Structures are given as C-alpha cells and as structure tokens.
Amino acid sequence: MNKGFVYFKPGLSPDDVKKLLEKLATEKSYYFVRSPHAVSGICMKLPDEFFPGFEGQMFNSDRELRWKKQGSTYEALILSRVEANLVDLEGFKELGENWEWCDRAAYFHSLDEPKFPKNFIYQGENNKTIESKNISIGQRYFQDQRTATVHFVALTVRSKND
Incomplete structure (x- = not known):
C-alpha cells in the first residue's frame, strides 16, 4: 500500500472550480461532468456545454478532483497519490492523515453494447470519438490505514505497463 492524500474545500464559485481545474490538469487528464x-x-477536454454542471470529475495519473454543487456554491474534493502544496491549494483542508491507496483495473463497455445512458460517449482530442478499449483508465482505492475501510474509489489514468 502507498500513502494517499485527501483534501476538501467548500464555498467555491464556478470560476474558482475552473481555475482549480486549470491548475491541476495535465496533458493526460480526463473529464466527466x-x-x-x-x-x-x-472527455479529454473539459466540455464547455456541461461545465460546471451539477457535479463532475477531472482525473489523471496523480489525482482526481471532484466538484459538486451545494446550494449556490461548489465543494471540491481531491483524492491524490502525491502530497499537495497547501499554499498552492489555498483554503483546502487535509481530511485525515492515515490514507492508503492501491490501483485496480477498470473496464468500460464498448460503444455498441447496450448501457445506460444510451448516448454515453468517449471523446479524445478535438472531440473525436475514441474506442473505450483505447482508454487506459483504472480505479484507485483510498482506504483508512487503521480500519482498512475503503472510503473513496477514484478514477485514474494508468500507464500501459499497469
């Protein structure tokens, strides 16, 4: 098991969420809103027509950022395998200190299989449809070290060697 990090911040505006996404995104980030x-x-590009939406996620190989609307503002949760510089993440609080993570495989349905919602898509760069089998996405489990209870399951981008 590896040491994990979980951070939380309430009271964000849609602009705050967008700035946070820009700060934490990498070239290999995916979005789901x-x-x-x-x-x-x-999608490999933040879908403007959906943002900020009711809730969403941005994930890459290091972390997943989740945002969710609460009243007129948003809450943000960061699930990370790397420690964040809290100066860069102003106002974020670390939740607990005994997190461990491990990665597992994730499997997606083919575009021609029946599923809900019917029009679910996978979009690569330039909004081109990509085959789900070509997306190297996995799951990262965050569990409490003392109780071994899994509290969060984050999406992550896996390397071809995983």
Whole structure:
C-alpha cells in the first residue's frame, strides 16, 4: 500500500472550480461532468456545454478532483497519490492523515453494447470519438490505514505497463 492524500474545500464559485481545474490538469487528464438531465461522457477536454454542471470529475495519473454543487456554491474534493502544496491549494483542508491507496483495473463497455445512458460517449482530442478499449483508465482505492475501510474509489489514468 502507498500513502494517499485527501483534501476538501467548500464555498467555491464556478470560476474558482475552473481555475482549480486549470491548475491541476495535465496533458493526460480526463473529464466527466454530470447535470440532472445529461452526462458529458469521458472527455479529454473539459466540455464547455456541461461545465460546471451539477457535479463532475477531472482525473489523471496523480489525482482526481471532484466538484459538486451545494446550494449556490461548489465543494471540491481531491483524492491524490502525491502530497499537495497547501499554499498552492489555498483554503483546502487535509481530511485525515492515515490514507492508503492501491490501483485496480477498470473496464468500460464498448460503444455498441447496450448501457445506460444510451448516448454515453468517449471523446479524445478535438472531440473525436475514441474506442473505450483505447482508454487506459483504472480505479484507485483510498482506504483508512487503521480500519482498512475503503472510503473513496477514484478514477485514474494508468500507464500501459499497469
């Protein structure tokens, strides 16, 4: 098991969420945004027509950033395998200190398999549809070291060697 880090911040505006996304995104980040009536699918570019939505996620090989609307503002949760500089993440608080993480495989349905929602998409660069089998995404489990209870399952980008 590896040491993990979990951070939380309430009271963010949509602009604050966008700035945070820009700060934490890498070249290999994926996005998934949900509104009450639709989902963006898994995209390599933040889908402007869905942002900020009701909630969403941005994930890469180091961390997952989740945001969720609470009243008129958003809450943000960061699940990370690397320690964050809290000066760079102004206002974020570390949740607990005994987190461990381990990576597991994740499997996606083929585009031609029946599923919900029917129009779920995987979009690569330039909004081109990509095959789900070509997305190297995994799951990262965050568990409490003392109790071995898994509290969070984050999406992560895996290397071809994983």
